[in-house]
Amino acid sequence: MEVVAHDVLIFGTGLAGLRAAVEIARKSKDTINIGLVSKVQIQRPHSVCAEGGTAAVMREEDGDNLDLHSWDTVKGADFLADQDVVDRFVETSPKEILQLDHWGMPWSRRPDGRIQQRPFGGHSFPRATMAADRTGFFEVQTLYDTLMQYQNFSRYDEFFATAILVENGAFCGLAGIFMPTGKFMMLRAKAMLIASGGLGTLYGFTTYSQTVSGDGQAIAYRAGLHLEDPEFLQFHPTGLVPSGILMTEACRGEGGYLRNSEGHRLMEKYAAKFMELAPRDIVSRSEMTEILEGRGFTGPGGLDYVHLDLTHLGAEKINHALPLIREVCMKFLALDPIFTPIPVRPVAHYSMGGIEADINGATAMRGVWAAGEVACHSLHGANRLGCNSTAECLVWGGIAGEAIVKFLRSDPPLQKLPADAIDAERERIFGLCERKGGEDPYAIKKELREAMDKSAGVFRDAAGMAEGLKHVQALKKRFAGVSVADQSGIYNTNLVNVLEIENLLDLAEALVTAALARQESRGAHSRRDFTIRDDDNWLKHTLVGYTREGPVLSYKPVTITHWKPVERKY
Numbered sequence: 001m002e003v004v005a006h007d008v009l010i011f012g013t014g015l016a017g018l019r020a021a022v023e024i025a026r027k028s029k030d031t032i033n034i035g036l037v038s039k040v041q042i043q044r045p046h047s048v049c050a051e052g053g054t055a056a057v058m059r060e061e062d063g064d065n066l067d068l069h070s071w072d073t074v075k076g077a078d079f080l081a082d083q084d085v086v087d088r089f090v091e092t093s094p095k096e097i098l099q100l101d102h103w104g105m106p107w108s109r110r111p112d113g114r115i116q117q118r119p120f121g122g123h124s125f126p127r128a129t130m131a132a133d134r135t136g137f138f139e140v141q142t143l144y145d146t147l148m149q150y151q152n153f154s155r156y157d158e159f160f161a162t163a164i165l166v167e168n169g170a171f172c173g174l175a176g177i178f179m180p181t182g183k184f185m186m187l188r189a190k191a192m193l194i195a196s197g198g199l200g201t202l203y204g205f206t207t208y209s210q211t212v213s214g215d216g217q218a219i220a221y222r223a224g225l226h227l228e229d230p231e232f233l234q235f236h237p238t239g240l241v242p243s244g245i246l247m248t249e250a251c252r253g254e255g256g257y258l259r260n261s262e263g264h265r266l267m268e269k270y271a272a273k274f275m276e277l278a279p280r281d282i283v284s285r286s287e288m289t290e291i292l293e294g295r296g297f298t299g300p301g302g303l304d305y306v307h308l309d310l311t312h313l314g315a316e317k318i319n320h321a322l323p324l325i326r327e328v329c330m331k332f333l334a335l336d337p338i339f340t341p342i343p344v345r346p347v348a349h350y351s352m353g354g355i356e357a358d359i360n361g362a363t364a365m366r367g368v369w370a371a372g373e374v375a376c377h378s379l380h381g382a383n384r385l386g387c388n389s390t391a392e393c394l395v396w397g398g399i400a401g402e403a404i405v406k407f408l409r410s411d412p413p414l415q416k417l418p419a420d421a422i423d424a425e426r427e428r429i430f431g432l433c434e435r436k437g438g439e440d441p442y443a444i445k446k447e448l449r450e451a452m453d454k455s456a457g458v459f460r461d462a463a464g465m466a467e468g469l470k471h472v473q474a475l476k477k478r479f480a481g482v483s484v485a486d487q488s489g490i491y492n493t494n495l496v497n498v499l500e501i502e503n504l505l506d507l508a509e510a511l512v513t514a515a516l517a518r519q520e521s522r523g524a525h526s527r528r529d530f531t532i533r534d535d536d537n538w539l540k541h542t543l544v545g546y547t548r549e550g551p552v553l554s555y556k557p558v559t560i561t562h563w564k565p566v567e568r569k570y
Contacts, residue, residue, distance in 0.1 A: 001426065002178070005188040005414060006035035006154065008404055009174055011161060012196035012216060013038040014045030015136065015390060016372030018143035019096075019397025020193050020404070025150035027405045034153035035187055037174065039196070039211055041157050043144055046197050046209045047393065050136025051324060052250035053128030054394070055387040056093040058117060064125040066090045071563065073388060076122040076279045077352075077381025078523035078533065079565035080229070080541070080558055085359050085377050087561070089388075089395055096394040097129050105142040107131055108321075118321070119253040122279035122385040122570075126253075129387075133248050133324045136390055156187070160496050161196075161215060163425045164223040164368070165418060171367035172415040175425045177496070182489025184426050190412045191367045191404050194220060194355060195397065198373040199507050201500075203348035204449035205303065207239055207246040216374045218503035220355045221510065225363050226543040226554075228376035229353035230507070231515035232524050234384055235458050237283040239347025241305045245328055247344055249386040251308055252276040254321050258287065259307040259341065260295040266306065274570040281383040281524045282570060284346035288458045291345065299343065307341035314338075346458050350389060352380040352524065356543060361400035367412065369404060371396035378541060378559070382523025432498055437481030441498045444475050444482065448501070448508060451475075456512055461528045465516045472508045473550075479505060510544045513551045518542065535565050 008024060010017045013036055024032050036042060057064050069090040074081050101107060101115065108116040108130045120128040131138040147153070158179040165172040165186075173188040196216025200208030221227050237258070238247040252258070258276050260266045270286040271278035278286075287306050290296055296304040310318060310325075315338045318326055322337075329335045329342055354376035361369040361377070372393045379392055455468025479502060486494035520534035521527050545552040 001184050001186060001422070003186045003188060003417070004035070007033045007190055007408055009035045009037055009187055009189040009192040011037045011174060011192055011194050012045070012372070012374065013042045014047035014195060014197055014372060015139055015143065015393035016397040017193065017195035018140065018147060019394050020195065020371060020401035021153065022143055022146050023398050023401025024405055025147065025152065027402055030150045030152045032152065032405065032408055035156060035189060036153055037156045037159050037161060037187065039158065039160055039215065042155055043140065045140065046212050047390070048137040048140050049207070049209065049246065050139075050390050051133045051246060051248035052253065053118065053120060053130040053135050053387040054097065054139070054390040055120070055123065055127050055385070056097045056129050056391060057090060057127060058094055058097060058115060058129065059125070059127070064127055068124060069127065072123050073379070073385055074563055075568060076383055076385040078383055078568055079535070079539065080381030080522060082378035082559035083561040083563065084559050085379050088359060089379055089392065092395045092399070093391045096391065096398065100139065100142055100394070103142050103146045105131065106138055118250060119277055120386045121249050121252065121277045121283065122274070128250065128253060130250065132320070133250050133322050139390060139394070159185070160499065161219060162429055162499060164219050165421050165425070166223055166365060167415055167418050169366055170415050171365055172417050175422065177429065179491050179496070182492055184429065186417060186422060188414060188417060190414050191369070191407055193400050193404060194368065194370040194374055195372045196374050198351045199504070200348050200350070202449065202452050202504050202508055202511070204453045205239060205244045206348040207236060207244055208348070213500035214503050214507045215500065217355060218506050220363075220370070221506060221544075221546045223365070224546070225365055226356040226545055227353060227510050228356040228378070229514070229542050230351070230511045230544055231518055231542060232352035232382050233348060233456065233511065234280055234350040234352060234524050235284040235346040236349035237280055237287055237346055238308050238344040240328065240332065241303045241343040241345055242300045243332055244347050245332065246347075246349070247308055247325060247342060248322075249280070251310060251322060251325060254317060255313055257309040257312070258283070259309050260290045261297050262295055266290050266295070271570040278570040279383055279385060281526070284458050285526055287346055297343065299345070303345060305343040305345040308344045309341040310337045311339060311341065350384055352376070352382065352384050360403045361396050362403065367407070369400040371400045382525060429499070433484045433487060433495060435483045437483045439478050439481040439483070441482040441501050444478060445501045445504070448472065448475055448504060452508055456515055459526055459528055460515060462516065465512055469509070469512045469516060472505065472512060476505050476509065506546070510551045514542045514544055514553060517553055539565065
């Protein structure tokens with residue numbers, strides 16, 4: 001076993017992780033030693049797949065303002081967002097846009113040279129700051145290039161983290177497998193930021209890269225941290241059929257239409273004012289209603305769909321504002337959206353919930369912060385507005401980075417590693433390789449994803465979720481009989497896949513347990529048996545704690561500072 005020590009670990013190197021690393025390096029004048037831990041090559045996080053934009057108030061002289069962005073976010077969240085968190089977010093986001101601009105971010109520009117913004121769903125002003133339809137890619141590259149100005153960091157690319165070690169409530173280290181060597185490693189540090197992204201491959205039809213398996217959430221959950229609001233899983237209205245590749249909301253922000261099989265703009269019936277730019281939960285439910293009532297198109301493998309129609313936008317606009325969308329459609333479907341509508345349906349896209357973290361990104365574990373999609377600061381509530389996610393990563397990457405610098409300046413001790421916990425984790429990992437069970441882990445994963453698609457999708461009910469939970473729990477029992485066929489050391493992706501499936505099983509159980517308990521419809525959690533929002537009983541955050549016997553639920557109040565919940569209309 002190899003043991004390496006740093007001042008701080010950044011677990012995950014997407015937008016939030018890279019932004020935090022830059023903040024720590026510059027605020028400390030490169031005196032803090034950073035360990036950058038990435039499951040993939042450092043420039044290949046799922047953040048590069050973010051397409052449409054980053055939300056920020058940049059046009060107050062034209063009528064936008066911070067209160068309006070706050071209101072849009074709170075209303076979009078179906079009033080489950082903590083409003084003090086929302087205020088801090090909207091105040092900080094414009095500063096992040098300008099900071100990236102100063103670092104060389106190639107924002108799209110208006111003819112007058114100012115940064116371009118476009119409309120996005122649920123926003124009452126065009127505030128999606130954009131770099132064509134490759135915004136996340138360019139943000140990651142800009143942050144990476146900025147980080148290269150500093151030297152006091154080490155990279156652990158292709159490190160698969162398996163456990164967070166804790167002693168007396170304080171962080172001790174991060175255990176895992178260094179894939180290029182196959183060795184078990186312990187990374188020690190005085191502090192850690194968890195910025196490892198979402199859990200989208202829990203579903204079969206998903207926009208996520210296949211590397212996104214909820215590892216950070218799962219190991220934090222098992223280490224004793226709460227998962228907050230996991231039942232709120234966003235379905236993006238426009239996943240390309242049959243692959244699930246994201247057709248960015250910018251398609252509708254630039255003026256695209258959603259049409260049913262009768263050729264009608266279907267949103268006229270459901271959100272006559274905002275139309276295609278209603279929030280994602282409303283648009284997804286509208287599409288599924290059309291499909292279920294027979295006004296969709298027949299798709300492969302049961303993936304019936306509606307049309308995303310860009311043909312009226314013209315070649316010049318599509319090539320300027322949506323070049324990636326055109327390229328993807330042509331490469332994956334031999335379809336040119338300049339001439340032909342795009343087949344789309346709701347697709348698993350984003351976790352509003354995550355590791356419970358406060359307004360500064362701190363978790364309940366001393367020395368550990370969380371930022372980005374893996375975290376739940378209670379910003380998005382029951383439904384995230386489009387382009388608030390990349391902004392959240394930048395905002396809390398910076399906030400957590402600054403908080404970690406302050407923490408390290410207090411000269412905290414490097415906690416001693418608990419030897420028994422290390423031995424147990426090493427035995428757990430490599431014990432998998434010695435099993436001779438007959439269960440196929442990939443069959444378990446396939447069944448899990450099918451169960452989640454069926455029981456915890458856009459529409460839910462008690463019977464379906466109860467059946468889904470029963471299935472998940474049965475799969476957890478079957479997991480004890482899996483074996484790892486590949487016995488090699490270097491780049492043992494078979495072993496990693498098995499560990500990923502274990503993570504997904506725990507997260508599925510937490511999500512469905514929380515969803516079954518919440519007896520109301522709010523945001524992305526839409527129940528056919530409890531069809532209305534119930535503020536009297538359910539205006540509260542779910543907290544899920546881990547035990548070997550299964551998830552334990554508790555609740556905490558929503559912070560309301562300005563706006564009382566009202567009926568949500570678009």
